[in-house]
Amino acid sequence: MCIRDRYMGDHFFHLGCMKLMIGDKKCVKCPICSFIYGVLEGDQPQGTMDVYVDQGIHCDSYDDCATIVISYSFPHGKKNGVQYKGTRRVAYLPDNEEGREVCDLLKTAFERKLIFTVGTSVTTGQSNVVVWNGIHHKTNISGGPAYFGYPDETYFNSCLLYTSDAADDLLCVDLGGRRINKKK
Numbered sequence: 001m002c003i004r005d006r007y008m009g010d011h012f013f014h015l016g017c018m019k020l021m022i023g024d025k026k027c028v029k030c031p032i033c034s035f036i037y038g039v040l041e042g043d044q045p046q047g048t049m050d051v052y053v054d055q056g057i058h059c060d061s062y063d064d065c066a067t068i069v070i071s072y073s074f075p076h077g078k079k080n081g082v083q084y085k086g087t088r089r090v091a092y093l094p095d096n097e098e099g100r101e102v103c104d105l106l107k108t109a110f111e112r113k114l115i116f117t118v119g120t121s122v123t124t125g126q127s128n129v130v131v132w133n134g135i136h137h138k139t140n141i142s143g144g145p146a147y148f149g150y151p152d153e154t155y156f157n158s159c160l161l162y163t164s165d166a167a168d169d170l171l172c173v174d175l176g177g178r179r180i181n182k183k184k
Contacts, residue, residue, distance in 0.1 A: 044113035045084070045130060047074035051103060053095050060142040061151035062094035067141065068103050074116065074130040084118045084128040091137035092149075098156045105160070109135055135159070 050073075055066045070093070074086040091106075093099035109115050117133040120126065136159050140149030 039112065040114065041112045042114040042117060042133060043079075044110075044116045044133065045074055045077050045079060045086075045118060047072060047086070047116065047130070049107065049110045049115075051107070057092075057141060059092055059094045059138070059150040060144075062096065065099075066095040068093040068095050068099050070103065070106065070137075072110075072116070079118050082128055084130065085126070087116075087130040089132075089137070089139065091139055092141050093138065094150075102156060102159050106135070106137075 048071075050071045052069055053066050054069050057067045057069075058065070059067055070091040072087075072089040072091075074088070076086045077084055093103055106115065115133055115135050116130050118128060119131045121129050121131055136155065138148055138150060138152070138155060140147050143149035145152045145154075
């Protein structure tokens, strides 16, 4: 027996294959178009995300607005019986419409445990540490993309693409790398 959902377009799947693919997951990603059905959740360890606006600092090229400061903190812990090392990270966004939109999406991604994971550090090679999980952050207010800072004309679009999967019930969804607005 084949099934076709109204959202699948021209995609057809065997019912048995769909049941195996879905299993007991809270979400499933279509193997054809990458559309995510359900709510995507990650394996981020317990930690905190604190957000505040600092009027005294400005991201390069955003001299006319304050800066949103996002502080992440993860204590050392244990996952699957293995000790891991925690971390602290700070990220920056300009306090404008785009920055606030990205900040809201990052909050949703954090709640869904998608921003960090336990893995191997790309910079130090150390295993079993809390590391970024693929959603881009600006960790400097200057220096450009080479130093994870501003100015970076492509940052907001790329960040919106990465975070849209995490916030699929807000304004948009990611369909194979393309950001589209949901119909209201």
